[in-house]
Every structure is written in structure tokens, then in C-alpha cells.
Amino acid sequence: MGKVEKKKLEMQATRDAYGKTLVELGTENHNIVVMDADLSASTRTELFAKKFPERFFNMGIAEANMIGYAAGMALSGKIVFVSTFAIFATLRPFEQIRNAVAAQNLNVKIAATHAGISVGEDGLSHQAIEDVAILRSLPNMHIFIPADSVSAVKIVKEAARINGPVYIRMSRPKTPIIYDETYEFNAGQANILIDAPEARVAMLATGNMVYEAMVCGEKLRSEGIPVIVVDVSSIKPINKELIVSVAKRARLVVTLEEHTIVGGLGGAVCELLSEEYPTKVMRIGINDVFGESGTPSALFQHFGLTAEHIYRKLIKELR
Numbered sequence: 557m558g559k560v561e562k563k564k565l566e567m568q569a570t571r572d573a574y575g576k577t578l579v580e581l582g583t584e585n586h587n588i589v590v591m592d593a594d595l596s597a598s599t600r601t602e603l604f605a606k607k608f609p610e611r612f613f614n615m616g617i618a619e620a621n622m623i624g625y626a627a628g629m630a631l632s633g634k635i636v637f638v639s640t641f642a643i644f645a646t647l648r649p650f651e652q653i654r655n656a657v658a659a660q661n662l663n664v665k666i667a668a669t670h671a672g673i674s675v676g677e678d679g680l681s682h683q684a685i686e687d688v689a690i691l692r693s694l695p696n697m698h699i700f701i702p703a704d705s706v707s708a709v710k711i712v713k714e715a716a717r718i719n720g721p722v723y724i725r726m727s728r729p730k731t732p733i734i735y736d737e738t739y740e741f742n743a744g745q746a747n748i749l750i751d752a753p754e755a756r757v758a759m760l761a762t763g764n765m766v767y768e769a770m771v772c773g774e775k776l777r778s779e780g781i782p783v784i785v786v787d788v789s790s791i792k793p794i795n796k797e798l799i800v801s802v803a804k805r806a807r808l809v810v811t812l813e814e815h816t817i818v819g820g821l822g823g824a825v826c827e828l829l830s831e832e833y834p835t836k837v838m839r840i841g842i843n844d845v846f847g848e849s850g851t852p853s854a855l856f857q858h859f860g861l862t863a864e865h866i867y868r869k870l871i872k873e874l875r
Contacts, residue, residue, distance in 0.1 A: 567730040571669040573705035574726060575600025577712040578637060582608050587633065588716065591626055593619050593640035598728075599669045601639050619644050623652035623664070630662040635716055638664060642671035642684035642725060646691055657721050658694040665715045666691075667724040672814035673842065673859060674727045674764060674852040683847035689819025691723050692792050698722040698743055699791040703766035704734045707789060710741035718743060725763065727814070729852050732767045734787075746795040748802070750774070752782035756874055758806035759866075760799065762788045762821045765812035765840075771863035776870065794824050800832045808873065810838045814861060817841040838873060840866060 582588050582604055589611045596602040596614060605612035615622035619640060626636040638645070645668035646653070657664045671684050691697050698718060702708035708726060715722040734749070749766070750773045757776070761769035766787045773785040784802055788794065803809050809829065811822040822839030829835055842859055856862050860869070 565732040567732055568705035569728065569730045570702050570705055570708040570726040571598075571600050571728065573702075573708040574667055574669070574712055574724070575603040577709045578604040579607050581713065581716050582611065585635065585716070586611075588635045588637065589613070589629055591615050591622050591636065591638045593617055593622055593644060595640050598641070599639040599667075601637075620649040620652045623649045624656055626664045627652070627656035627660070627662050630657075630664050634663070636664045637667050639667045639669065641675070641682060642668035642687050643682055646684060646687040646723070650690060653691070653721075654694060658696045661696045661720050663719060663721075665722045665724065667712065667715070667726070669726045670728045671725045672727055672764065673847045673855045674729050674814060676728065676852045676855070677849050679849035680847040685814075685816045685842045685847055686819070687723075688725065688791055688813075688815050688821070689823065692819065692824065696720055697792060699725070700741075700743075701725045701763040701789055701791060703763060703787050703789060704731055706733055706735040706737065706739050707741060710739060711789065714741050714743065727764055731764055734767060734770070741789065743790055744793040744795050745790045746798045747787045747789070748784060748798070749787055750777065750783055750785035752784055753805065755782045755784045755806040757781070757808045757810055757870055758784040758786065758802045759810045759812055760786045760788050760802070760821065760825055761812035762791065764814050765861065768861065768863045768866060769812050772866045772870070775863070775867055781874070788821055791821060791824060794828065796828055796832065799825060799828060803829055803833050803835050808836055808838060810840060810870065812861075812866065813841040815841050816844060818844055838869075840869065
């Protein structure tokens with residue numbers, strides 16, 4: 557097989573869309589406040605800080621403290637967005653998220669950037685690949701992962717509307733824009749991007765892996781192999797009905813995520829299908845190892861997360 561070529565598409569980082577959307581929301585709703593842990597340039601919350609300095613709080617490198625303050629502000633009637641790198645937004649302050657936010661079902665939105673291995677050269681200490689698994693275990697928590705900047709805008713707006721805690725998982729690099737402005741998002745959403753009445757494989761992807769799944773899916777389809785590709789943008793709640801219906805139309809279900817295969821999208825899909833429609837599931841992601849230092853593209857190659865690697869795994873499995 558020749559190298560799978562990606563179409564030349566417009567590129568934008570989900571974190572850039574997040575920063576711009578915060579300003580829009582802040583203009584519409586004066587109850588929205590934003591906190592950051594000394595990384596506002598990287599998370600793009602600096603845009604909100606410049607526009608609404610009286611509603612922006614730099615909490616310093618004290619993430620647990622930031623979550624505690626956010627809980628207090630939420631109890632005072634504010635809609636609070638807290639941001640930092642995903643590793644620091646979830647693992648470091650997990651106890652505070654559990655006890656102060658989730659247990660009380662507070663209106664705190666944890667909008668984290670630089671998730672997964674695509675954070676790059678900073679290495680395993682900065683690569684959150686366990687964050688979805690950890691937060692998925694918490695009652696009341698919503699978990700959303702945009703596939704591109706367009707979906708990021710709609711997800712951030714939906715998070716502001718939801719009464720309760722939300723985790724939004726965003727990445728560092730620019731990624732291809734998949735959707736147009738007609739895209740809408742609601743909690744529990746999953747979108748079929750490539751469809752077939754009966755398929756040899758159904759790829760359920762999330763975040764940066766959605767585009768890789770689409771490239772791989774188009775390659776398989778061009779070779780006469782019917783496929784289904786689904787963007788699972790809402791991990792919790794997850795769209796049970798759609799996933800079960802897709803599994804019933806496919807011989808093989810594959811999950812794709814820039815996250816450990818333990819407890820993330822793959823875990824959620826396996827839990828669901830084991831109860832509703834037992835079938836074989838292949839989980840593609842980080843195979844229960846830690847990340848490494850390298851460029852995002854090199855790491856995607858190393859961990860087998862490119863469309864080309866996925867294609868080869870599926871062809872081998874489908875033979």
C-alpha cells in the first residue's frame with residue numbers, strides 16, 4: 557500500500573476556537589468567569605482576560621486551589637470555566653474535582669488543552685492519556701471531545717448551557733476542520749460521517765482521531781470495503797442507541813482515541829456493547845504504556861495512530 561494521503565484542509569487548533577468562544581460567551585452572559593493556572597497564553601484564555609479583566613483570575617500554579625475557588629464561585633451563582641493543560645487540570649486536582657465539584661454537581665467547566673501525546677516534546681509528564689478514564693468514573697460529570705475547531709465552538713457553548721460539571725478535552729496542534737457552520741452539538745451526541753447499510757468495519761473515533769478514521773475509511777471504501785465512521789464527541793453521556801445500531805450493522809467494531817485504551821472511549825464502548833450487543837471490539841489508542849518525548853507526528857507514528865497504521869491493522873484483521 558502507498559502512503560495514505562490526507563486531503564489539504566483548513567487547519568485550526570481547538571484551543572484557538574475555545575479562546576474566541578469564551579469572549580463571545582462572556583459578552584452575552586456576565587455570570588461567566590474564567591480561571592487559569594498561569595498558562596493563559598497557551599490555553600487562549602488570555603483573550604477573555606484582555607476583554608474582561610474583572611472576571612478573569614490567574615490562580616498561579618495551584619490547580620487544586622483553582623478548583624476549590626471555582627466551586628465557591630459556582631455556589632455563588634457563577635458559571636466558571638477553569639483552564640490549564642489537561643494533565644494539570646485532571647490528575648493533579650482530582651480530589652478537589654471529585655469532592656468539591658462533582659459530588660455537589662456544581663457549574664464548573666474544566667476546559668483543558670494540550671491533551672494526549674500531541675502535546676509533543678514535553679513528554680510523559682505533560683501528556684494526559686488517562687484523563688478521560690479518571691473523570692468518566694465520576695457521577696454528574698459530562699465529558700466532551702471536539703473533533704475540530706467548529707465542533708469545539710459548539711461544545712463550549714453547550715457546556716455553558718449545562719447545569720453541572722463538564723470536562724472539555726482539547727489538543728495543542730492545529731487540526732483539519734471537518735465540519736461546516738451547520739454543525740450542532742448536544743450532550744450525548746455522536747455523528748456518522750461515513751455510512752454503509754452493512755459494513756465490514758465500524759470505526760468509532762474521538763478527538764484528533766476522527767480525521768485519521770475518515771482518511772482510513774475513505775481508503776478502505778475506495779478498495780470496495782464498506783465502512784462506517786462515527787465521531788463520538790460525547791463520551792459521557794454516550795450515545796448508546798447509535799453505537800448499538802452501528803455495531804449491529806458491522807462485522808468488526810474499532811475504537812480510536814488519543815488516550816490509553818484502558819477506560820477511555822474503548823472502555824466505554826466495550827462496557828456498553830458487553831451489556832447490549834456482545835461483539836468483537838478492537839481498541840486502538842495508547843496500549844497501556846506511558847507517552848514519550850517527540851514531535852506530535854513522530855509520536856502518532858510511534859504509537860500507530862496515523863491513518864496508514866490504522867489501515868494496515870484493519871486489513872490484517874479483516875483478512
